[in-house]
Amino acid sequence: MTKLISADSHVAVSLDVIRERVPRSLHRAFDDAIAAQAKIDEDLRGGRTISMDDWDLEAFRDPGYRDPVARLAAMDRDGVQAEVLYCEVSAFRAFGLVKGDWKPISRAFTDHLTEFASHDPDRLAVSYQVPIIDIAYAVTEVERLAALGARSVHLPNFPSEIGLPDYHERLYDPLWSVFQETGISISHHLGNRHWLYDVMRRDPTPQAAIFxxxxxxxxxxTIAWWILTGTLERFPGLKIVFVEPGLYWAPGFIDGLDRKTDVYDLPGLRLKPSEYFRRNMALTFMDDEVGLGLRHLIGIENILWSTDFPHPATTWPNSQTVVARQFADIPDVERDLICSGNAERIYGLS
Structure with missing residues (x-):
């Protein structure tokens, strides 16, 4: 049996449960912010929705989606040793909409997920959502999370979409410094650009497959922004994981960035973009035989396997079988790095 560590799995979070953790004086602000974010999302979708009910998935019905003890049992059934967990609620999009003190609301999300992972912190590793609307607070929160044993922090992919500066701006420097000092990795999980909702509204396929x-x-x-602005030159110790994008498209894109150095003025760079990518970045995938065939162009140590439990693309509960198929012609040493070793290094899992 192959040792498997999923670098991308998900846990359901009830807003009602979070609300119970929020001080009563902030209940109205909490409700209003959630409603405001829901209205933004509704307007972006233009009335169209994609329900997970469109897929008949056993994983969504498994109690491990919500309960940590059942989650460990679900992992055992799948032959998975450990998981990096992402909250299904993109809370950091709503913190800036809170009219009042958002910090106790942020802490409520963090505390709930910390308790979930506490049932077995060696197997359950949360990627925490840290608000970046106040960098001094974000620095303090990363330091607090580090003391609690956190391994990953999930940041917005496109800060400009929530009215914040892009990541090359110097006001973020204290945050990048604390990530370097603590060794906590930064995650950018797959998400939707606002302009992509125009595709969703026009997509004629039943489950919005084009979108x-x-x-x-x-x-x-996001990859280009980190690299081409010279931010990784200034912060060489950052670990940045791009979660759920797959592999197949990455080698050509990274090669294209290298070619730009021949014709573009990029004063913040001393290395080729591909060298920053290899040094600082990683990608996760579930089932991507084409991408694995390009693994040496990406970098064996820059690839992380995942189950994406319980989403439609999940390999659960057949991950061992799916891995055996994908890695049938790949050397064991490379398989072991991709399926567990790289996650052990980046997240401190075992």
């Missing part, structure tokens, strides 16, 4: 094929490619912007 859902686009977000992975949109993460190329």
């Amino acid at each position: 859902t094929s686009m977000p992975a490619l949109a993460l190329s912007e």
